Amino acid sequence: MAEPTAAEAGADLELRGIRKTFPGFTALHDLDLLIPAGSFFALLGPSGCGKTTTLRIVAGLENPTAGTISIGGRDVTTVPPHQRPVNTVFQSYALFPHMTVQENVEFGLRRRRVKDAATRALDALALVELDHVASRKPAQLSGGQQQRVALARAVVNRPALLLLDEPLGALDLKLRRQMQTELKTIQDEVGITFLHVTHDQEEAMTMADTVAVMNHGRIEQMGPPQELYELPRTGFVASFLGQSNLVPATVESAAAGQVVARTAAGSIRMPEARAVSATGQITVGVRPEKLMLLPEAPITDDNVLGPGRIVDLSFTGVSTQYTVEIPGIGGIAVFEQNLVFGSVFGVGSEVWVQWRPEHTFGLDADARAGAAEAVADGEDA
16 A cells, blocks of 8 residues: 555545445435544444444445545545555454554554654654553553554554544543543644544544534534534434433514523523524423522523422532423423532422523424434433
């Protein structure tokens, strides 16, 4: 395989009309996707959503039923995997146990007869801060160190595109969070385009510049992590990417940039730009951490629901998570930051729930069905 050219380094990835069908099942439905050069892009979704199939098609390990794949403007749809300017890092590390760490990193370079393989391998190990263990065997390293060696082995070839297939899934929580930071730092330094496949919402939001949430072989919503979280456009996204309170409502009015919707427990306002629909039946949503609990009905222009009764609470350290049962609506989740010692309210307390209209979002009437699917998929992932 020839060395990637300078023009290929950090190249764009473009998928056009990618469809993948298996007997009796369509894994991808005419997928269009453009990932700019040098970006850190995450495909996020539950098991079976099509994200890993997409990655395998980009790598050349699967052939699309229809559509084309371009890397750096070059059509690679029919190019064999070993001739694509792509490397993949898997969850399993796939290191050679009989080789030293340095030999593992050098392996691809020596196959291509690169003259300065040893120097480049040590440079790559220094990038992941493991040059001091170059002479050790993989079995002498921790899981996190083995993952960094696998990353160095992929990066040393300077591919135009690095594919990350659930690379942190085998690590414990503390090490996974550490590796999230390190991966992002490495990507910033080397400038290679990263395509990261994961079912872990925190992982995607922490590292990626852009996240595409996939469901049933299609992209439900795509954008910067903060945008997806603050303004989900479907019930699936609202509940797969974090947690949301979703309440059925009927639009009463839409004027002067404001939508007023009536729920079973009172009216709710939101900016019209934050509503998918401004007529008829809709679903009103708000994130739990945007809500505030009050012991009595407030006099305010904010949205207010109540009275309700606290039926459950749990202390998580950073916040106390309450469930408030409101007549006509059901349970509302409220996450309040712990600014004092202990819980402010107890189970059985009567409370009102208040939040600012600009934190509200409006979805289609059937959004709660998609949200229920997202919750079930999240538990199975």
